[in-house]
Amino acid sequence: MQLFIFKSNYDFIKVKNRDEKSLYYIYNCFLEMSTKVSNKGKGGNSFSKFYTTVFGEERWDTLLDALKKPTRHCLIINKFSQATPTGIDFGNWLDENCPKAQPEPEEVKKRYTKSDWLSTNWPEHALGPITTKSKGDQLAFPAPSVTEDNLLSHYLLDAASLLPVIALDIQPSDHILDLCAAPGGKSVMIGQVLFKNTSSGEAQNRGSLHSNEHNRSRYDRLKGVMASYFGSPGALNRPPIRISNLDGTMYGHFGTFQYDKILIDAPCSSERHLVHHSSEMRQWTPRQSVMNSQRQLKLLLSAIILVKPGGRIVYATCALTPEENDGVIGSLLARRGDVVVKVPFSPPCTDEAWGSPTKHGWMCLPDNSAGWGPIYLTILEKVSPVQSDSE
Numbered sequence: 001m002q003l004f005i006f007k008s009n010y011d012f013i014k015v016k017n018r019d020e021k022s023l024y025y026i027y028n029c030f031l032e033m034s035t036k037v038s039n040k041g042k043g044g045n046s047f048s049k050f051y052t053t054v055f056g057e058e059r060w061d062t063l064l065d066a067l068k069k070p071t072r073h074c075l076i077i078n079k080f081s082q083a084t085p086t087g088i089d090f091g092n093w094l095d096e097n098c099p100k101a102q103p104e105p106e107e108v109k110k111r112y113t114k115s116d117w118l119s120t121n122w123p124e125h126a127l128g129p130i131t132t133k134s135k136g137d138q139l140a141f142p143a144p145s146v147t148e149d150n151l152l153s154h155y156l157l158d159a160a161s162l163l164p165v166i167a168l169d170i171q172p173s174d175h176i177l178d179l180c181a182a183p184g185g186k187s188v189m190i191g192q193v194l195f196k197n198t199s200s201g202e203a204q205n206r207g208s209l210h211s212n213e214h215n216r217s218r219y220d221r222l223k224g225v226m227a228s229y230f231g232s233p234g235a236l237n238r239p240p241i242r243i244s245n246l247d248g249t250m251y252g253h254f255g256t257f258q259y260d261k262i263l264i265d266a267p268c269s270s271e272r273h274l275v276h277h278s279s280e281m282r283q284w285t286p287r288q289s290v291m292n293s294q295r296q297l298k299l300l301l302s303a304i305i306l307v308k309p310g311g312r313i314v315y316a317t318c319a320l321t322p323e324e325n326d327g328v329i330g331s332l333l334a335r336r337g338d339v340v341v342k343v344p345f346s347p348p349c350t351d352e353a354w355g356s357p358t359k360h361g362w363m364c365l366p367d368n369s370a371g372w373g374p375i376y377l378t379i380l381e382k383v384s385p386v387q388s389d390s391e
Contacts, residue, residue, distance in 0.1 A: 047274070047284050051320060059367075063320075066367035067272045067374075074118065074131040074159035075141050076189065078229050080197050080239075081151040118159060121166050121347070126192040131159055144228075152228045157185045160364045160372040163354070164263060164316040165189045167345050167379050172196075173206040174260040177306060179248040179299060181211035182218035184225030186265050191230055195239035208240040210259070212248060219245040249298035251305045258308040266296045266328075268319035272366075272374060289321040296328045304332075304339050305386050313340065313380040315361075318373075325376040329360040332380075339386055343379035 052060045118131070144152040165186055168176065170193045181187045187209065194207050211226060213219040223243050231238040246253045248264075269289055274281045296317070303313050317324050332340070345362045347354040354372070355364030361378030 046286075047271075047281060050286050051271075054321065063365060063367045064275070066365070066371065067275045069366070069371065071158050071272070072131070072366075072371040073141055073156045074162070076126070076155045076157070076192060078144075078147075078152060078154055079126065079192060080195075080230055080237075081147045081153060082149045118162060122162070123170075123193050126189075151231065155185065155188050155229065157189075158372055158375075160354075160369065160375040161185060162189060163345075163347075163362070163364060163375055164265065164314045164377045165193065167314045167377055168261045168263060168312060170194050170261065171207070175208045175210075175257075176261045176263070177210045177212065177254075177259040177303075178263045178265070179212055179303060180214070180265050180267060181243075182213040182215065182222040184211070184222045186263060187211040187222070187226060188229050190263070191226075191239060191241065195230075198237050198239075205239050207260075208242070210242045210244065212244045212246050214245065214247045216245060219243075249295065249302050251302040254306055257306075258311070259306055260308055260311050262303045262307050262311070262313045264296075264299050264303055264313065264315045266292075266299055266315065266317050266324075268292055268296070268317035268324050269321060270318055271320045272318065289319070289323045292319070293323045293328050293331075296324060297331050300328065300332045300380075301336070304336055304380075304382060307382050309382050309385055311382050312343070313382070314377060315380065316375060316377040318375055320365075320374055325363070325378075326358050326360045329378050329380075333360070336386070339382060339384055340380040341383050343381050345377060345379050 048060070048064065051064075054060070055063060141154075141156055144154050144156070147153050168174075168190070170176065170190065172194070174194060176190055176194065178187045178190060191209055194209060195205050198204060211222060213222045226241060226243060227233070230241060233243075269284075269292060274284055296315075300313070300315060307313055315329065319325060321327075329342075333342075342360060346357070353369050355362055355369050355375075357363075358376070361376060364373040364375045366373045
């Protein structure tokens with residue numbers, strides 16, 4: 001039998017004998033061709049052309065302008081620091097814990113406020129969040145400071161990143177896996193909701209958090225972040241947190257334990273990051289979304305084995321492409337719709353928009369969500385055991 005393959009100049013080559021030398025030659029021809037094909041449409045101009053086809057010219061122009069603006073932050077106070085009391089007067093707290101904070105407390109109160117929706121939905125025992133009053137206010141929050149107990153005072157993040165954590169519907173006895181946890185923001189948020197501060201006399205924690213990151217350098221960063229907010233491993237009163245460096249697509253590496261909740265904050269195209277980093281933008285190609293979606297699906301297929309029947313998976317990305325969002329969920333449901341079903345997510349009406357529904361989930365984009373985002377999320381519930389790991 002003869003084997004045909006495209007060569008890099010797109011002529012056919014014909015291989016009669018599939019010996020080792022011939023296969024090696026074929027492999028190298030394929031790599032050369034793939035590189036040339038994937039490099040077509042590379043860089044910023046192609047980036048905008050591509051997303052114009054996704055959103056339409058008028059919407060993309062508006063969205064691109066929003067993506068180029070500085071990220072809007074909210075502030076979550078670290079309740080595990082002994083320097084963080086309950087019943088906080090935020091202006092005074094900033095003045096006491098962040099001496100370099102400007103302006104003065106009374107002026108702070110004018111420029112920063114509690115977000116109505118987040119304050120309603122964020123658990124009462126987790127302090128914060130506080131956000132800028134308007135999307136046009138570019139005054140930054142002060143950077144986290146080290147408190148007297150050697151923990152960081154607060155965490156800054158895009159408030160849209162709290163949506164997947166809220167979607168987990170965390171309960172005190174939950175055992176939670178954050179499958180792709182670095183740099184650690186969502187794990188910090190999960191811990192703020194899940195755990196009690198036992199050093200302040202509260203009852204012992206019943207739940208646990210497993211924060212995992214496959215990339216070694218990002219794993220090292222994750223360890224540092226978690227220690228900065230919850231204390232070093234072995235420290236007195238540190239809540240039950242495990243940190244691992246495992247491949248999230250290989251469920252067998254996690255043993256036989258099954259989790260109540262799993263968050264997959266999947267590695268993705270991160271377009272908002274790209275528009276602020278021209279060197280990375282120059283390397284962009286549409287093919288990256290296809291490659292990302294393949295790994296994202298593998299992470300989901302692993303998660304449906306690792307979660308308990310009746311348990312919940314929240315899949316999230318900060319990608320714009322349907323291939324990495326609804327497309328991945330559609331592929332999962334086509335393969336394992338017998339195992340998981342979608343659970344609706346719909347924030348209540350507030351003074352700020354928090355996105356809109358998509359075919360399989362929810363999307364928050366900064367051009368129509370007061371500057372927050374992008375974030376995509378889908379909630380899945382496991383309704384039956386996985387019958388065959390090989391499927």
